Amino acid sequence: MKQIDTKQVGTKQVGTKQVGTKQVIIVIRHSPFNTSRNAEGLRMSVGLTLKNDVVSVVFLGDGVYHASTRLNPKLIGAHICDQEFEMFNMLGCGLFADEIALERAGIAESELRDGVKGISASEIADMLAAADVVIPF
Amino acid sequence: MKLGILLTTDPTHENTNTVLNLSQTAREAGIDVAIFLMHNGVYNLTHSLFMELANAGVEISLCAHNAGQRGVGKVDKVLFGSQYDLAQIVHECDRFLSF
Amino acid sequence: MTQETLDLTGDVCPFTFVKTKLKLEELESGDELAVTFDHAPAIDNVPRSLANEGHEIVSIDKIGDNLWTVHIKKA
Numbered sequence: 001m002k003q004i005d006t007k008q009v010g011t012k013q014v015g016t017k018q019v020g021t022k023q024v025i026i027v028i029r030h031s032p033f034n035t036s037r038n039a040e041g042l043r044m045s046v047g048l049t050l051k052n053d054v055v056s057v058v059f060l061g062d063g064v065y066h067a068s069t070r071l072n073p074k075l076i077g078a079h080i081c082d083q084e085f086e087m088f089n090m091l092g093c094g095l096f097a098d099e100i101a102l103e104r105a106g107i108a109e110s111e112l113r114d115g116v117k118g119i120s121a122s123e124i125a126d127m128l129a130a131a132d133v134v135i136p137f
Numbered sequence: 138m139k140l141g142i143l144l145t146t147d148p149t150h151e152n153t154n155t156v157l158n159l160s161q162t163a164r165e166a167g168i169d170v171a172i173f174l175m176h177n178g179v180y181n182l183t184h185s186l187f188m189e190l191a192n193a194g195v196e197i198s199l200c201a202h203n204a205g206q207r208g209v210g211k212v213d214k215v216l217f218g219s220q221y222d223l224a225q226i227v228h229e230c231d232r233f234l235s236f
Numbered sequence: 237m238t239q240e241t242l243d244l245t246g247d248v249c250p251f252t253f254v255k256t257k258l259k260l261e262e263l264e265s266g267d268e269l270a271v272t273f274d275h276a277p278a279i280d281n282v283p284r285s286l287a288n289e290g291h292e293i294v295s296i297d298k299i300g301d302n303l304w305t306v307h308i309k310k311a
Contacts, residue, residue, distance in 0.1 A: 024227060037145070040176045040203075047220025047250030050257065050285075051228035087254060133227055135143065135235045201277035202249040219281040220250035225288075 022053040022132035029136060031062035032073070038066045039073075041137030042084040049091050053133075056094035058124055059116070064101040067116045089115040098124060139169040141230030143223065144178040148187065152236040157186055159234075164193050171230065173223045174199035178236075179209045191215060198222045238267040245274040245303070252278040253285055260291065260310050268294065269308045279304045 026045045032038040048055045059067040066081070073080050088095055095116040102109070102118050109118050128134055140163050146152045160170045172195060174181055179199050181187045191197050191214035198216035200223070203209075211217050227233055242259050244252050256271050263269060273279060283293045283306055290311035297305045 022228060037176065040145070043250065044175065044220060044223065046254060048224050048227060050221050050224040050250065050253060053224070053228055083251060087251070090258075091254075133233045135227075135233070137145070137235065200249065201281060202275075205277060217277070217280065219253065219277065219285065221253050221281065221285040221288075 023130060024048050024053045024055045024133045024135065025128060025131045026055070026057045027060055027128075027134065027136045028057060028063035028066055029060040032066040032071060036079065037137065038063065039079040039081055039084075042066070042081050044135075044137070045093070046084055046087045046091075048135075049087075049093065054094075055091075056096065056127070056131075057088065058127065059095075059097040059101070060124070061098070061101050062105075064097045064105050064107060067095070067097045067113055068105070068107045068111050069113055070107070070111055085113050085115065096124065096127070138167075138232075139171065139230045141226040141233040142170065142172045143233070143235040144172060144174050144181060145176040146236060147177040147180040148184040153181055153184060153187065156236055157190065160190050160195050161193065164190075164195060169196075170194075171196040171198070171226045173226055175203050175220075175223070176200075177207075179204045179207055182209055182212055182215060188212070188214075198226075238263060240267065240269050242269060242271045244271055244278075247273070247278075248275050249277060249281070253282050256282060256286070256308075257289075260308070263310050265310055267310050269310065270305050271308065272299070272303065272305045274302050274304075276302065279306070282306060283308075 026041060028038055028041050030037060045055055045057050065071055096119045097116055099118045099120055142156055144152060144156050163170050198218040201217040204217060244255055252273055252275055259269060283296060286308055287293055292309040294307040294309050299305050
């Protein structure tokens with residue numbers, strides 16, 4: 001099974017994860033519009049790093065809009081997730097977006113937020129299968 | 138065996154009944170259950186059957202930030218906690234479900 | 237023993253704890269950190285979570301309207 005490299009910061013590596021830690025994946029799959037759910041899911045994801053588990057976020061379907069720099073929630077007074085993404089990068093969390101969903105949304109890799117990487121459906125499937133906890137949000 | 142549950146929807150959503158039934162059944166089978174409420178899930182404190190879960194030994198905690206945003210006041214037997222408490226549940230439980 | 241300060245006014249959960257934790261990671265055992273919050277849920281929960289992680293809460297001081305400083309000694 002192909003291993004996706006999920007980074008860890010401040011913890012010792014044993015294989016792909018430290019013994020006693022969990023691989024936690026949060027799946028953001030809904031459109032960010034007309035709801036605060038996605039922003040809350042990202043806020044929750046930052047919190048999930050607090051017990052030193054390995055946290056990754058995967059953007060699927062309409063969720064990929066949230067991984068794009070095109071989004072400008074400030075214009076409608078909605079929460080901007082800059083701090084969440086800054087924390088993800090600082091804490092070494094994996095950030096991945098489904099390539100097919102990106103293509104459907106017309107989002108180029110160059111338009112992705114810092115740290116977000118486009119990956120294939122099979123890589124996503126491998127990641128989800130290897131995770132200890134998967135939280136669709 | 139410990140089951141962790143995240144509930145993010147309000148009590149008008151079918152998820153509340155699912156979580157109620159799942160939690161009651163798990164407790165009857167001797168499984169420990171910890172529920173974390175966040176986002177609109179904090180509104181479940183207004184659901185009488187939901188609060189009975191706390192009496193049945195289910196640990197219930199929630200994101201106090203979300204509760205404050207929604208004007209949900211403190212109640213007994215529910216920890217008005219933080220995302221740290223969710224991280225603790227996820228880290229310690231044997232299985233985790235999110236609704 | 238080092239004494240550091242951290243201003244987290246404007247921050248909400250979980251950034252209140254994440255940033256406190258990251259700052260504590262830079263310190264040595266026994267060092268002290270004074271963190272300022274203006275988020276009421278943080279005052280209930282950050283000290284409790286820190287104590288759960290083994291750190292000592294030296295004091296929690298209300299220093300203004302909706303403003304608190306938590307003094308922490310790193311485990």
